[in-house]
Amino acid sequence: MKPEEARARAEELRREIEYHDHRYYVLDDPVIEDAEYDRLVRELVALETAYPELVTPDSPTQRVGGRPREGFVTVQHRAPMLSLANAFNAADLADFDRRVRTGLADEDVDYVVELKFDGVAVSLTYEHGRLVRGATRGDGVTGEEITPNLRTIRSIPLRLRQPGAPNVIEVRGEVYMPKEAFARLNERREDAGLPLFANPRNAAAGSLRQLDPGITAERKLDIWLYGIGYTDGIVFGRHSEALAWLGEQGFRVNPHTRIFSTLEEVERHLEHWREARFELPYVIDGLVLKVDRLDQQERLGTTLKSPRWAVAYKYPPEQAETTVEDIIIR
Numbered sequence: 001m002k003p004e005e006a007r008a009r010a011e012e013l014r015r016e017i018e019y020h021d022h023r024y025y026v027l028d029d030p031v032i033e034d035a036e037y038d039r040l041v042r043e044l045v046a047l048e049t050a051y052p053e054l055v056t057p058d059s060p061t062q063r064v065g066g067r068p069r070e071g072f073v074t075v076q077h078r079a080p081m082l083s084l085a086n087a088f089n090a091a092d093l094a095d096f097d098r099r100v101r102t103g104l105a106d107e108d109v110d111y112v113v114e115l116k117f118d119g120v121a122v123s124l125t126y127e128h129g130r131l132v133r134g135a136t137r138g139d140g141v142t143g144e145e146i147t148p149n150l151r152t153i154r155s156i157p158l159r160l161r162q163p164g165a166p167n168v169i170e171v172r173g174e175v176y177m178p179k180e181a182f183a184r185l186n187e188r189r190e191d192a193g194l195p196l197f198a199n200p201r202n203a204a205a206g207s208l209r210q211l212d213p214g215i216t217a218e219r220k221l222d223i224w225l226y227g228i229g230y231t232d233g234i235v236f237g238r239h240s241e242a243l244a245w246l247g248e249q250g251f252r253v254n255p256h257t258r259i260f261s262t263l264e265e266v267e268r269h270l271e272h273w274r275e276a277r278f279e280l281p282y283v284i285d286g287l288v289l290k291v292d293r294l295d296q297q298e299r300l301g302t303t304l305k306s307p308r309w310a311v312a313y314k315y316p317p318e319q320a321e322t323t324v325e326d327i328i329i330r
């Protein structure tokens with residue numbers, strides 16, 4: 001095969017494998033048999049081995065790469081990754097809603113209501129459509145650079161579907177370990193006499209902070225994208241539009257997100273998930289309300305720590321540990 005034929009075939013295989021990765025890992029709706037998928041990957045690996053100059057960082061064969069590192073580098077987020085004020089009951093929610101409506105001079109308000117994933121917040125930076133950096137939230141201003149570890153998460157695209165759009169975009173999401181993967185990991189650790197992880201969030205954090213990406217790759221982590229931090233190329237009118245755009249670019253965006261325009265609808269939705277959350281294959285510790293219109297977010301602004309246009313509604317923690325009351329003194 002001539003070099004330019006090899007280059008063309010390699011690019012064709014990359015597109016095809018990316019398409020199937022998106023169907024399988026993001027849409028959970030594969031259209032190819034595993035054996036056929038593996039054959040595509042084997043052909044690409046063979047081509048890249050025969051023509052090493054063809055290897056590009058965003059090739060699907062480069063997901064688990066690099067030697068273990070000595071330590072982590074810290075990075076500054078272009079825009080701070082804020083935290084969320086909490087609401088624990090209907091009164092707290094009413095306070096939040098009143099403050100929002102007062103701040104907006106009683107204009108109509110739409111709330112985007114998202115599940116609150118109990119994992120590790122990360123930011124992903126894409127330049128000219130390619131993933132160049134991934135970092136933990138850290139203290140909101142400075143995080144740890146964990147790009148090789150995030151590249152092992154198969155639902156994170158290594159390049160955007162329309163690379164032309166923004167030159168730079170930094171997206172935010174929550175990396176988590178599904179309940180099933182958490183249970184299997186702790187079984188293996190128990191068999192190996194290793195200390196167990198207390199919950200999926202700790203397991204996800206421990207898996208992301210591995211110096212060896214090969215270990216991260218084995219941990220079956222996944223991610224839900226929930227926002228855009230910084231971008232130099234596109235402007236959205238609403239948070240819900242930004243979420244739709246993330247989905248179009250190939251990111252994994254949660255299907256349970258809803259938009260409501262009254263607090264009553266929001267409260268009914270929160271009551272539904274109070275029990276329904278235990279059926280989910282991943283842990284949530286509440287839901288997040290966000291004012292949808294970005295111009296209204298701007299007007300409400302943020303405190304040093306968290307936005308005035310969003311709040312986390314928290315459920316009481318699952319009673320996993322045994323408490324004193326549960327121990328009946330016989």
Ligand SMILES: NC(=O)c1c(N)nc(OC2CCCC2)nc1O[C@@H]1CCC[C@@H]1O
Nearest residue numbers: 082083084114115116117121174226288
């Ligand atoms: N954990 C989540 O599911 C979640 C979410 N669905 N949406 C946001 O929106 C950001 C944007 C403005 C302030 C918080 N943040 C989330 O989690 C973050 C991680 C660290 C602080 C928040 O809990």
